[in-house]
Amino acid sequence: MQGSTPLYKAPVREFPFTHTLPVEVISSLKMASLRVLVILLGLFALCQSECSFQELTKDLENPPKGCVDKDGKLHDFESDWVRDCIECSCTKEGLACCTQLPDSDTVYIPEECELVVNKETCSAKVVLKSDKTKECITV
Incomplete structure (x- = not known):
């Protein structure tokens, strides 16, 4: 609408900066922020894990009853377990396992x-x- 007056005009407030931080404080804050960033990146790197998936073989005459782990133990479908810091889950599609520990690679x-x-x-x-x-x- 041309030539009309707005119904509400927000007040404009100015915030004068009367205090400035010393250079040492600013430098200290920058270093603290950098340390936090580096630590978070390190945590991200440590959270990387290696996973594997073993598909179940489909045999109509002898259907699988679950997943067999590396030790030969049968686990029911829809079950989860952790052994030696390796977290595994068994589904009707197969066995998925992820290590909970990073390695040097x-x-x-x-x-x-x-x-x-x-x-x-x-x-x-x-x-x-x-x-x-x-x-x-x-x-």
């Missing part, structure tokens, strides 16, 4: 660091070779 590990795996808790971390109490920052 899936995670970038700097030369001064190494991957330490805890199979009891199915966890891993990258630590300094010279001081295993300190975690490395991976990118």
Whole structure:
């Protein structure tokens, strides 16, 4: 509608910046943000897992009753289990398994660091070779 007045006009507020942060504080905030980013990227890398799928053979005369794992144990369809940090599930299509632990092929590990795996808790971390109490920052 040309020439008409708007029904509502929002007030414009200006926020004067009367305080400025010292350069040291800004630099410190940038470094903290960078550290958080690097840690998140490291966690992403550690969350990468390797998976496999074994399709069930379809035999009409002798249909499968479930999935057989690497140890020869039969698991019912629609069942899930974890053994040796490998999470598996059995469906009528087949057996899908994913490792819960990364290996040195899936995670970038700097030369001064190494991957330490805890199979009891199915966890891993990258630590300094010279001081295993300190975690490395991976990118």
